[in-house]
Amino acid sequence: MTDATPDTASAALPADPYDLTGLTALVTGGASGIGAATARLLAARGARVAVLDRDPSGAxxxxxxxxxxxxSDEDVRAAVAQAVAELGSLHILVGNAGIGAVGTVESNAxxxxxxxLDINVVGLVRTARAALPHLRRAAAVRPGSASITHTCSIAATAGLPQRALYSASKGAVLALTLAMAADHVREGVRVxxxxxxxxxxxxxxxxxxxxxxxxxxxAALxxxxxxxxxxxxxxxxAAIVHxxxxxxxSTTGASIAVDGGMQGLRLRPAGS
Structure with a gap:
């Protein structure tokens, strides 16, 4: 008869699993748009939040x-170290910084x-690389608390016109998310x-x-x-903070579509 293995997967959730009191977070590209909305919601749920941005004046x-x-790897490492020094720890990383591009494969030099690709893909790599030692420490102290969430796109899973470069970058983000989830699941870091x-x-x-x-x-969009x-x-x-x-x-290696049904629904024309 072998010793029983602790069933960590079925550990009870806290009374309010959306209460982030005591957790700390870093949001890249957090001074505007989705990043700023995420930083605000994390803070509203009780987390202490740092915002990494090229221009953080809108944090x-x-x-x-x-x-x-x-x-810049040097910039990112210094900024993550500064954030952790201010917050005292790091439990949550939101990799949101990114830029767009328009055109077919012939349009962009x-x-x-x-x-x-450097911003949308390698930027996530640089940030995660700097954050992972802190996330591992957080996971060891408070199991289940460490996570990385990337802002990907419908462009990773649906063919959109005039978005070749952008779609390629977001397809890479989806693949990177899955690979990182596999690499870090046994370290207690969800991706x-x-x-x-x-x-x-x-x-x-x-x-x-x-x-x-x-x-x-x-109107067309x-x-x-x-x-x-x-x-x-x-x-x-709201999906990122969830x-x-x-x-x-118990969720890792997952992608959640927040797209108004764009990926999965095939509606008949209105009135038909």
Missing amino acids: PEGTVPVQADVT DDEWQRV NCVNPGTADTPWVGRLLDQADDPGAER NARQPMGRLVSAEEVA LASPAAA
Whole structure:
């Protein structure tokens, strides 16, 4: 007869699994859009939050702003160390910093491909690499508390026109999420991602401003999502914070679509 193995997977959840009191978080790209909404919600749930951004002046009130460019390993390591020094620990990493790109494979030169992949993919790698020693320590002290959540995209799982470079970068983020989940599950660090549809963020607003007819372009983006509207930053943040919370203690290697049904639904035309 062998000794019983502790059943850590069935450990009881806290009374409120969405209460993040006592946990600490770092959100990259957290000074605007989805990142800022995520930082605000993490703080509202009780976490102490640091925001890493190239320009952290827009960091939500009550968060710790740290300046870094995710294309610089030196910057990222210094910023993560600063955040941990301010917070005292690190339980939650949200890898959200990223940029967009428009066009077919013929539209973007090699340097633009390198720039987008460097920010959207390698930027996540640099941040996780700097954060993982702290996340492992947090997991050892408080099992189930350590997580990494990436902001991915519907572009990783659906073919979108005029998004070749952006889609390639987000496809890499999805694959990276799965690989990291496998690498770190036995260290107590969960790794997941959220796939937003077209979200009503400053970046999308800038794209619309560049269109010949911004109103018509917004209407087309609304119509592309079965729910008939853009996704809000707060809706994406809610999914990210769920994955980071004890409520998702058994969830790793997962991707959650927050896309108004864009990925999975195939509706008949209205009125048919």
